[in-house]
Amino acid sequence: MKEFDIISTRAHRIDTPDKATGQAVFTDDITRPGMLYGALLQSPHAHARILSIDTSKAKALAGVKSVITHEQAGHIKYGVSPARYDETVFAIDKVRYIGDEIAAVAAVTLEIALAAVELIEVEYEILPAVFTLEEALKEGAPQLHETSPGNLCAEVHQEFGDVAAALKECDIIKTSTMKNKRQDGAFIEMQGCIAEFDNRGVLTLVSSTQVPHYVQRTVAMVLGMDVGMVRVKKPYVGAGFGIKAAANPMELACCILARETRKPVKMNFTRKQVFMYARARHQFSHTITTGAKKDGTLMAIKHECWLDGGAYTSFGIATVYYTGSLLGGPYKIANMSYDGYRVYNNKPTCGAQRGHGAVIARALFEQQVDMIAEEIGMDPMELRIKNMMDTGDTTCNDLNMSSFGMSECIEAVRKGSDWDKKKGNMPTGKGIGMACGFFVSGAGYPIYRSDTYHGTVIVKLTEDGGTALVYTASAEIGQGSDTAFAMIAAEALGIPLDHVRLASGDTDMGVDLGAYSSRQTLMTGHATKDAADHAKAQVLEVLAEQLSVPLKELDIKNGFITFAGDTPDFSALRTRYIKEHRGWIDNPDSEHLTFKEASRIAFLEKGSIVGTGKYKPHNLGGKFKGAAVGTSPAYGCSAQVAEVTVDMETGQVTIDSITDAHDCGKAINLTSVEGQMEGSVSMGIGEAMHEEVIFNDKGQVLNADLAEYKIVTSMDMPRIKAIVVESDEPNGPYGAKEVGEGAIMPTIPAILNAVYNAAGVRINELPLTPERVYFAIQDYKDRMAK
Amino acid sequence: MLLPMFEFHEPLSIEEALELKKKLGQNARILAGGTDLLVHLKKKLVKTDNLISLSRIKALSLITEQKDSIFIGACATMAQISRSPVIAKKFTALKSGCDNLGNHLIRNRATIGGNACNASPAGDTLPALLIYDSVALLESYGKKREIPIADFFTGPGKSCIQPDEILTGFRLPIPTDHSGAHYIQLGKRKSSEINVVNVASFLEYDPGTKKVITTRIALGSVAATPIRAARAEAALLGQAPEEASFFAAAEMARREDCRPIDDFRGTAGYRQAMVGVLTKRTLATAYERAKGA
Amino acid sequence: MKKIISLTINDQSHEIAVEPNITLADMLRYELALTGTKKGCDTGDCGACTVIMDGDVVNSCLVLAIQANGSVIETIEGLSTDEGLSPLQEAFVEKGAIQCGFCSPGIIMSAKNLLDKNPNPTEDQIREGVSGNLCRCTGYQKIFEAIESQRS
Ligand SMILES: Cc1cc2nc3c(=O)[nH]c(=O)nc-3n(C[C@H](O)[C@H](O)[C@H](O)COP(=O)(O)OP(=O)(O)OC[C@H]3O[C@@H](n4cnc5c(N)ncnc54)[C@H](O)[C@@H]3O)c2cc1C
Ligand code: FES
């Protein structure tokens, strides 16, 4: 494999010194002169007709600058996928969940804005509401959207191969069900934004978003503006995990308030509003049948899933497809059928969250793999390796594994966890379990149908030649993408990382679809490399001409020009450079020509050296309906081993350790890769153990805070052994692919398999609260007694 | 989130505080660590025009040792109580309650008086206060009362404190030799947790007869207030301190003493079952400690 | 009605008029532009607002500014020195203990306070010492490593 200077090191991140000192600026840290404060009026009812809205008292309150409803905001529909735009900024005739936006106020202080919201009078006619799948699907149930009879938001029916025939040939058939609970993103920075118009009518929206590009398009569309007149900037963002991957109504309301008042307007969600807005992981109810031969060959999957979607579509169409398509791997299975349904109801809307659509399907399926292994007396790792896809294989639903280090991952966790010694030798109450998973390395297609580039990048060399500036519209939201792109640019240019500066997260810098579907490293990374190569080529072209050396003999390494043949006499160039550099005392005196000299000369010859780069995936996937979802230029994969202790009397589960191996292609930054693995595992543990959004019978979130919505604390987190398995991904820049989401896939089933190993119980509903585990153990004891 | 507007008072002595309380009565709330009250004010669960902060009254945050009892000021924080050598030595169950409340940040502010006055059935220090037979010291302008802790709580979020009264602290008799105690709380995660069930047990035995001569068992999160498990205590009294009798007492506590309800944190059935497990386990550890004492 | 309070913040004394209902977190952020202290919940649940008050870490969203009258406050802005990042901050950078960075100021303040009081914390003490600081990104592992590297 190629030797790298910067790629695959543990370079320090470029953003973290500012984050360590409190200097890094997040949205709410920004204040603008004359700034107003906005607040939202949200529905207190889960389902109601709006009979009238009276804003006169609110408008009359001193300090109030604007009160807006659908009358000012307009009736343009928006959402995530254009085919399913079903939201308006403000409710027009009906509210569909507690939290549905009705109006907004801008005032000189937040206190006044909140007081004005209280003064808006809305007359409602309460409508019967539905909160569960069952209620929503019942004959004669209240309907949320006229266009979706039966409250069915979407359904998918797919079959690859012949499942019925394959199942007939199976010796072992396992059918089981699994249900999770709605999750919340629980990023620590709540959504916030500041909108401002300048006097030429240009709108700048600063927002805590992971997709500046999509927000820009949505804002322009809803406000009826040219995309070029809308600039969306993302300062540092306190993570998103998928929830901040679309324009939210607060961003739109904020822009409209800014338009109405001609003043900067700031708005923030409270933590409770974060829960009301939701857009996090759906609740999935799966039934899966898996068939295998008695030699352990996996033959067929029959999969049905119902998604509790909430009031609007959001990412739902993509979700319901992902749920099915990502069971296609990582095993060689020729026959798979999927029936997926997403159902509307009067709860907040679910969307995409880390491991989009696929996490619970994986959690169920990987348990069935273990059940089959147990029944035929085969080691679960052996069974998995036996069925594992190889590099170059394509799933029955046309997903191509262009690199695939899954078997290596299994071997790594086998060794790393001491599996062979422990498996089968744990005392009662202690257990060990494993699972595998894989995930896309960037969605193969944009959310709106388009031939657009998924990322464009500009690399500009400063006129003195010393520094490369990288401009990208991609979104650093904590994952380390800025650093990854700076490293890629440095590697491609052949200069030290310190000589690269990077600015990102601004739609003025180009097109980038943003931080979702684990796409940036591969896609923006490609575009960055492309732009850096382009800039480098321009420098070397000038140099070749000036030194009369064939272009192909020139290269740049560690900030110096290298010559494949003899080093030519470059003293004339050096003299010219030094003349240009009068007054400075750091004149070059090395025996090698520096990049700085070369690029200064290039500037003198050609003006600004600007490299441009772009990326879009090649045509991917099959021809069937929905084939686009799940396609990706590459797939990351991982295997994990969990060790647990179950208190057999109380049902408390302690996770003692997690061993995690992930194939991320070539790791751009090893520390960042481990960071994604560890973070994914902690989110998986949270969902497995104690996270759930709980509603009362009125559709109100009962635990809308971080006290009662329980993410993992420092006391709960086991030590993780993170093992980076590197493969060489042909479709990735320098061989790199994803790690941000794939690493969550095995966590939940590994824990569930370990709990089974410890306590003998299979639990088909999350989270594994002590109570749920306790009752499962009691039930098991009762069954054993009989 | 904004706090509503209020007037802020910062008395420097108990007398001054009592005067304010007398004057403002219902219209004022006492602010101790604020970890409950400020949250409730922000969430608009309570309203008040006046806050009377006790933090500048030094006498209220003292922990002092007398001959056969200790005094813990109402404003002593969890962190402070936990650091106290006498508490670490003689009141292990209380220390454990303090160590398990919230997290390292909350414990620097949260006070024992606030925990008691907030009167959550799940309060982390409350079972320990019950098993150590604490006495709540209440004062109003010109008047003092002492209330046995068992009579202090009157319902969820309710205590017997009158609008003009302030809790100044607790008096806890120092446990005798051959006694020990233990506290266990059970929740879904290991920090910042609101208990699903919490139990404390105290036990004293006669080394001569090898019989239990005093026992107090307190259950949290299984009734409208933290409660004493009277039937379990009766079952254990006079028995040999051993697994069988702990189990029998635990069964009493589970079947007879607790009255849990279902809520979104857990079902009554689970809570009841856990009362049994935790009672048994706290008694066993209490006895281990008693033997070492 | 506003009241003038005086307090020391990062070794600098301040006199400032505050409304009684403003929290220490909001005063630091919005009155003094010390925006390194973050807010992730405003109800004591996340620890992003952690500052050191008279030697102890507290949730500054649950302290009234007026209660800090006469206090000595240390915030993240006070940690770096003339030479740049403090060794603890360096360790967070070096170990990769920071991802989105929204929890980081709070966690670093907790870690500093822990190490000030106990220069040699055990793993359990480290876990305990940041137990009120939620981090959704890192899984805490690298945070532990960063703090462990600062044991004396
Ligand atoms: C993140 C978080 C986690 C928590 N975790 C736990 C936990 O694990 N276990 C637990 O038990 N609690 C927990 N709590 C709740 C809270 O911290 C405790 O109840 C704490 O002991 C309250 O004390 P305080 O001093 O902060 O009370 P404050 O909030 O100041 O007061 C609470 C109530 O008591 C009244 N009061 C206070 N002192 C007196 C007095 N001396 N005389 C008369 N009235 C008085 C006040 O008026 C108010 O009504 C948690 C809170 C938070 C924010
Ligand atoms: S903002 Fe203070 S604890 Fe979350």
Ligand code: FES
């Ligand atoms: S780094 Fe994002 S919350 Fe900790």
